[in-house]
Amino acid sequence: MKNSLKLVLAVVLCVFLAGVAGFADEYILGIGFTIFMYIALAQSWVVLSGLTGYISLGHVVFFGSGAYVFILIWGLVPVWLGVFCSGIVVGLVSLIVGYPVLRVRGPYFVILSFGLAELVKNLVLINEARMYVSMRPVFGAPALYQLYTAMLLLAIIATGLTYWIRRSRFGAGLRSIREDEEAAETIGVPVAKLKLLAFAISGVIPAMVGAIFIMRSGIFQSGDAFTPIVSFTMVTMAIIGGSDDAPGPFLGVVFLVLLQELLWVNWPEVYMIILGILLLGFVLFIPNGIYGWLSEKYFGNKKNVT
Amino acid sequence: MSPSFLKISNLSVAYEQVYALRDFSCNVEEGRITALVGSNGAGKTTFLRTLSGLLEAKQGVIEFDNADITYLPSHKRVEAGLTMVPEGRLIFPDFTVEQNLKIGAVSKRALGQVEDSLENSYKIFPKLDQRRHQLGGTLSGGEQQMLALARGMMACPRLLMLDEPTLGLAPLISDAIFEMVVHLKQIGITILIVEQDVNRTLQIADNAYVLENGVSIMEGTAREILTDPKVRESYMGI
Incomplete structure (x- = not known):
């Protein structure tokens, strides 16, 4: 497909999805909200983990921290400014936290990222307990169609960001880190700087997603806001879809959320089993994900060749 | 001198x-x-x-x-x-020859003349020209070493x-x-x-x-x- 045609199709799709907000029922809006949420999350995950190979199993830390920052300033600032601020605050903090965290590689980084999310969860828990708060309700949140539209916007931005970074020199630098970090360093790629930047960028959107999410759930509770399930779900979606380029997470999320709805309605008892088998199958047989497989099969090019 | x-x-x-x-x-x-x-x-x-x-x-x-x-x-x-061509070549196996070369010109100084450097590399290493769209990992050992040398040259080293x-x-x-x-x-x-x-x-x-x-x-x-x-x-x- 020609690039301009792709762009036109994407714009038409986005306008259509935004238009749906006006008349669709709660159920459709709810599914749309979930799909957009995971697209935004999985795309952000790809910026760090897909491109650099630093697999984060604790990406919920950004989601939860964003939600927490948002609930703390809830009522003090206008709603959407609050969402924006939570993204900025989390992005800035991750520039500091990322510095020591990204010095660790491979499996150690995977474990550390997971541990970091648990650590922050418990810090928030302790802090809340000290203030005698067990949960914080969100009163007067915007209507679902507004949250739907905001999430759609984040999904579009996240997808565009991944698409653009993947094709930029910045993205080439990130991928050279994934290929061979030492070689990248030797030839002059400023690896420490690039990794840190990718870490912060991949945290900003999940933080805003977290803020919007608690307006939908109506409540902030640190156990829920930092649940590892969110981390695992976005990783699963990115891997099943393909974690090297923007179309991957998009396909993975749509596939999984729809499958989830289908299974949930018809076979709730085997739902988790089927998901597990799927992930296993993809990792073993289609490691490049749906997108990688499609582009190899139908466009005759290997995943990494542009 | x-x-x-x-x-x-x-x-x-x-x-x-x-x-x-x-x-x-x-x-x-x-x-x-x-x-x-x-x-x-x-x-x-x-x-x-x-x-x-x-x-x-x-x-x-x-x-x-x-x-x-x-x-x-x-x-x-x-x-x-100062540019090093590391031991064991350390080229990027999943990048094409051309991508490998281009990323060698990562410094600001080299970036300005990346097209010239690329042309120059292909002139010095004609083998790489033939293989420019092939993945680095599929080259033979000697070709990979040539690629590593050429990638080093892309940085316009002194x-x-x-x-x-x-x-x-x-x-x-x-x-x-x-x-x-x-x-x-x-x-x-x-x-x-x-x-x-x-x-x-x-x-x-x-x-x-x-x-x-x-x-x-x-x-x-x-x-x-x-x-x-x-x-x-x-x-x-x-």
Whole structure:
């Protein structure tokens, strides 16, 4: 497909999805909200983990921290400014936290990222307990169609960001880190700087997603806001879809959320089993994900060749 | 031909408490090939890794072009014109030949002339031109070494440091690599080469240092060292 045609199709799709907000029922809006949420999350995950190979199993830390920052300033600032601020605050903090965290590689980084999310969860828990708060309700949140539209916007931005970074020199630098970090360093790629930047960028959107999410759930509770399930779900979606380029997470999320709805309605008892088998199958047989497989099969090019 | 092109004074490098290089001083003259020879574990690779900023010096000073670069991070050294072609080639296997080359021009200085450099690389290494859309990992060992050299050249280096460029290559391919090194010198690149193939390295080098257990035991022109009976006995088995 020609690039301009792709762009036109994407714009038409986005306008259509935004238009749906006006008349669709709660159920459709709810599914749309979930799909957009995971697209935004999985795309952000790809910026760090897909491109650099630093697999984060604790990406919920950004989601939860964003939600927490948002609930703390809830009522003090206008709603959407609050969402924006939570993204900025989390992005800035991750520039500091990322510095020591990204010095660790491979499996150690995977474990550390997971541990970091648990650590922050418990810090928030302790802090809340000290203030005698067990949960914080969100009163007067915007209507679902507004949250739907905001999430759609984040999904579009996240997808565009991944698409653009993947094709930029910045993205080439990130991928050279994934290929061979030492070689990248030797030839002059400023690896420490690039990794840190990718870490912060991949945290900003999940933080805003977290803020919007608690307006939908109506409540902030640190156990829920930092649940590892969110981390695992976005990783699963990115891997099943393909974690090297923007179309991957998009396909993975749509596939999984729809499958989830289908299974949930018809076979709730085997739902988790089927998901597990799927992930296993993809990792073993289609490691490049749906997108990688499609582009190899139908466009005759290997995943990494542009 | 200023003598202070690259000047290393009393350099010591250690892994924890174990010294891999001790009180080593050397000079690399502009436009020449300087060789560092010695057996396994002599400290050669340690030396190059320290020069390119992957390891930190414990003591000593590294001056490049009269500027102290001892504690400069890797990418700033590349920016200044110091480029290393690492041991074992370390090309990016899932990047195409062309992507491998392009990422070699990552520094600001090299980025401006990336198209010229690319054309130039293909002229010097016609094999790479034929394979420009092939993945790096599918090249043969010799071709990968050529690619690593070309990628190093993409950074527009003033000093190219080669770490064991013929390691694991067939003799004929090694010959081609050595010829290429001489060619690079002829087009004006200063070269610092580290090799186990003492005999052939000294034949193409201008100056040389012999390292043993992290200490320099001999230095001079390559010709002097090549004809030294002790060197011939311990490194060439003659």
